[in-house]
Amino acid sequence: MDMGTKEICKVSYFDSIKIRAEDINFFYGKKHALKDINLNILKNQVTAIIGPSGCGKTTFIRILNRMHELIPDALLTGRIFLDGQDILSSCIDPTEVRRRVGMVFQKPNPFPKSIFENVSYGLKVNGIRDKNFIEDKVVEALKKSALWDEVKDRLDDNALKLSGGQQQRLCIARCLAVKPEVILFDEPCASLDPISTAKIEELIVELKKNYTIIIVTHNMQQAARVSDYTAFFLLGELIEFGRTGDIFKSPQDKRTEDYITGRFG
Amino acid sequence: MKKEFSQKIGFSFISLCMFLTVLFLFSIIFFIVVNGIRVISWEFLTQMPKEAMTAGGIAPAIVGTFYLTLGSIIFSLPLGIACAIYLCEYSPKSYVVNIIRFSINNLAGVPSVVFGLFGLTIFVKYLGFGVSILSGSLTLAILVLPLIISASNEAILAVPQSLREASLSLGATKWQTIKKVVLPTALPGILTGIILSIGRTAGETAPILFTAAVFYLKGYPKSIFSEVMALPYHIYALMTEGLYPDKQVKIAFGCALILLFLVLLFSSVAIYLRNKHKNIYGYGN
Ligand SMILES: Nc1ncnc2c1ncn2[C@@H]1O[C@H](COP(=O)(O)OP(=O)(O)OP(=O)(O)O)[C@@H](O)[C@H]1O
Numbered sequence: 190m191d192m193g194t195k196e197i198c199k200v201s202y203f204d205s206i207k208i209r210a211e212d213i214n215f216f217y218g219k220k221h222a223l224k225d226i227n228l229n230i231l232k233n234q235v236t237a238i239i240g241p242s243g244c245g246k247t248t249f250i251r252i253l254n255r256m257h258e259l260i261p262d263a264l265l266t267g268r269i270f271l272d273g274q275d276i277l278s279s280c281i282d283p284t285e286v287r288r289r290v291g292m293v294f295q296k297p298n299p300f301p302k303s304i305f306e307n308v309s310y311g312l313k314v315n316g317i318r319d320k321n322f323i324e325d326k327v328v329e330a331l332k333k334s335a336l337w338d339e340v341k342d343r344l345d346d347n348a349l350k351l352s353g354g355q356q357q358r359l360c361i362a363r364c365l366a367v368k369p370e371v372i373l374f375d376e377p378c379a380s381l382d383p384i385s386t387a388k389i390e391e392l393i394v395e396l397k398k399n400y401t402i403i404i405v406t407h408n409m410q411q412a413a414r415v416s417d418y419t420a421f422f423l424l425g426e427l428i429e430f431g432r433t434g435d436i437f438k439s440p441q442d443k444r445t446e447d448y449i450t451g452r453f454g
Numbered sequence: 455m456k457k458e459f460s461q462k463i464g465f466s467f468i469s470l471c472m473f474l475t476v477l478f479l480f481s482i483i484f485f486i487v488v489n490g491i492r493v494i495s496w497e498f499l500t501q502m503p504k505e506a507m508t509a510g511g512i513a514p515a516i517v518g519t520f521y522l523t524l525g526s527i528i529f530s531l532p533l534g535i536a537c538a539i540y541l542c543e544y545s546p547k548s549y550v551v552n553i554i555r556f557s558i559n560n561l562a563g564v565p566s567v568v569f570g571l572f573g574l575t576i577f578v579k580y581l582g583f584g585v586s587i588l589s590g591s592l593t594l595a596i597l598v599l600p601l602i603i604s605a606s607n608e609a610i611l612a613v614p615q616s617l618r619e620a621s622l623s624l625g626a627t628k629w630q631t632i633k634k635v636v637l638p639t640a641l642p643g644i645l646t647g648i649i650l651s652i653g654r655t656a657g658e659t660a661p662i663l664f665t666a667a668v669f670y671l672k673g674y675p676k677s678i679f680s681e682v683m684a685l686p687y688h689i690y691a692l693m694t695e696g697l698y699p700d701k702q703v704k705i706a707f708g709c710a711l712i713l714l715f716l717v718l719l720f721s722s723v724a725i726y727l728r729n730k731h732k733n734i735y736g737y738g739n
């Protein structure tokens with residue numbers, strides 16, 4: 190925990206803070222899933238969250254766009270600031286938070302609708318009616334997510350006809366279309382082959398110019414390849430946080446070292 | 455050796471059961487077709503009964519069954535779907551909701567004549583709708599409500615949680631999510647339930663016995679407060695009343711054939727729709 194705080198002070202000199210998690214504790218009923226998490230996510234950087242299965246990575250990122258509210262019997266204490274504003278406060282509309290903090294899930298989950306409808310969905314539910322505007326945004330999002338060339342002739346096809354990798358890029362496009370500021374990726378490549386994975390990794394690096402990105406991954410090489418910062422979670426605690434290079438080359442905590450060298454987890 | 459032998463016995467037994475079941479089904483259909491086909495003609499389908507039910511057609515009964523079925527769906531559909539949405543998406547997981555679910559499931563097991571008596575007491579007498587299409591439709595609606603609720607319920611629960619999450623994560627409200635993602639995805643399943651319940655409604659006799667149906671009517675019903683003739687009741691009446699049983703039985707089989715045909719038609723449409731959407735969506739039913 191000390192490590193995290195020290196590192197935060199150091200980096201915040203040259204990077205600005207997009208999301209700040211303060212004293213986060215989270216309970217599923219009696220299970221204490223997150224313990225005193227303090228973490229800063231920096232603007233236009235990719236932050237990787239690593240740790241063994243069940244350590245609370247998904248739980249943590251779901252709090253960042255208030256998706257934890259769907260879970261019955263859950264209890265959250267602490268505060269999350271997005272650009273300095275406490276997004277957990279009850280006077281903030283969760284749909285607004287979710288529009289600003291988008292999410293790509295572990296398993297591709299396109300709607301059983303056409304490719305076009307999938308990407309335009311977010312715009313429509315946010316009240317945009319202008320057909321031409323929507324069309325432009327859909328094309329733009331599909332281009333950005335490197336899917337355009339593969340689907341431009343069949344935008345009206347059902348999205349479920351796409352391959353797993355294409356579906357995942359479609360989900361990214363769907364997320365990009367609403368222009369979020371932050372994108373949360375929960376193991377986006379878990380069910381994909383190496384080629385699709387490489388495409389999505391390229392994409393993440395590309396997206397970082399305009400977005401702040403958090404990616405949960407079990408793949409150490411992936412974390413090393415795409416991220417600027419890395420946070421290591423273990424049993425609901427944040428063990429270590431720092432620049433990815435530092436964490437992988439010279440981890441300060443014995444447990445971090447054991448994990449990234451594959452000695453446990 | 456021994457294992458293979460017992461497998462053979464088991465398999466033969468299962469085949470036999472299946473064969474018997476199919477045999478029953480086909481003999482019923484065969485029996486009705488053989489006995490009913492002779493009276494079927496264009497006149498039979500389109501004309502009024504004549505000569506004290508011993509000649510002519512059954513058109514008013516077909517029309518009556520159509521009205522009653524349509525009416526029951528109009529009443530039960532919105533109620534049933536709304537109820538299923540509430541139970542699946544809005545209700546807190548509580549004791550009370552479990553009791554509600556339990557009651558709905560039990561309602562499905564209540565004998566249909568009880569619904570008939572209920573309809574007689576409430577709609578015909580208390581609310582004063584009289585013996586009419588309205589009373590009959592409402593009674594049938596209550597009868598099929600549990601079917602529609604449980605079909606919709608299952609279809610809605612089968613919509614993967616990940617789709618709801620995807621929708622919410624894009625900034626949609628819960629209501630938008632239900633309207634634009636959950637219901638459309640659940641639609642094939644809901645449709646199947648509805649169509650099956652149409653089949654059920656069309657064939658019910660007891661609920662309309664006291665609430666809507668009459669043996670004979672001059673002309674077609676004029677409003678929702680009119681009495682009607684209906685196929686299942688017409689069969690019942692032909693077999694139990696009247697002075698010319700020989701001639702009446704033939705007509706009754708004709709009616710049975712038409713009714714059977716209608717119900718099978720509805721079921722086939724339901725199965726077709728379900729399969730079609732299963733293929734496209736992979737889930738949602
Ligand atoms: N809905 C839930 N109800 C109760 N406990 C839960 C629930 N979801 C997760 N947990 C528990 O909380 C802990 C953290 O879960 P979480 O899903 O955040 O782990 P994770 O780090 O994302 O794991 P993985 O790498 O396997 O995805 C686990 O011990 C898990 O069993």
Ligand SMILES: [Mg+2]
Nearest residue numbers: 246247248375
């Ligand atoms: Mg997870």
